[in-house]
Amino acid sequence: GRASLRLCSTRGTLRGINKRVIDRIIRVDHAGEYGANRIYAGQMAVLGRSSVGPIIQEMWNQEKDHLKKFNELMVAYRVRPTALLPFWNVAGFVLGAGSALLGKKGAMACTVAVEESISDHYNNQIRTLMEEDPEKYKELLQVIKQFRDDEREHHDIGLEHDAEATPGYSVLKTAIQLGCKAAIFLSERI
Numbered sequence: 053g054r055a056s057l058r059l060c061s062t063r064g065t066l067r068g069i070n071k072r073v074i075d076r077i078i079r080v081d082h083a084g085e086y087g088a089n090r091i092y093a094g095q096m097a098v099l100g101r102s103s104v105g106p107i108i109q110e111m112w113n114q115e116k117d118h119l120k121k122f123n124e125l126m127v128a129y130r131v132r133p134t135a136l137l138p139f140w141n142v143a144g145f146v147l148g149a150g151s152a153l154l155g156k157k158g159a160m161a162c163t164v165a166v167e168e169s170i171s172d173h174y175n176n177q178i179r180t181l182m183e184e185d186p187e188k189y190k191e192l193l194q195v196i197k198q199f200r201d202d203e204r205e206h207h208d209i210g211l212e213h214d215a216e217a218t219p220g221y222s223v224l225k226t227a228i229q230l231g232c233k234a235a236i237f238l239s240e241r242i
Contacts, residue, residue, distance in 0.1 A: 078131040082122040083239035087144040094148025160215035165228035167207035174200035
């Protein structure tokens with residue numbers, strides 16, 4: 053159904069929101085930003101003191117801001133987190149550390165694969181919210197558009213730092229993106 057909710061940031065009341073759609077969007081985006089934080093934590097554990105450490109740290113700092121915002125939106129919209137967070141905690145860290153064990157290029161290949169998937173996912177959400185009611189979901193659209201642009205920037209940083217030179221790049225990228233699609237599907241629903 054539809055519900056009337058107050059947003060923390062605007063203190064305004066939203067009437068007639070599509071609660072089912074908003075719950076799925078906020079739940080999966082929170083899970084995605086949580087997972088991204090764990091990926092960068094894993095990469096930093098391996099490469100934090102290397103020449104690429106400051107670049108990874110900068111991207112991680114943006115992901116921390118994204119997660120903070122989705123934590124706020126979960127409260128504002130009264131959305132429960134996915135039950136899979138404990139799994140994403142471990143899986144994200146393992147993916148980050150594992151890709152970093154392949155070296156700088158491996159970590160950047162992981163970044164390209166994940167950020168491309170998330171950018172596409174955010175674009176799908178933007179289309180959904182625009183079809184629903186762009187004025188009603190103005191704040192959420194603004195957040196998602198900004199975060200999509202940040203993810204695109206991370207994607208481009210990965211390409212600039214030789215992601216495509218990783219041995220088996222296309223196989224690695226495809227595998228990671230399949231994992232992202234599965235994580236998105238599950239996090240929206242569980």
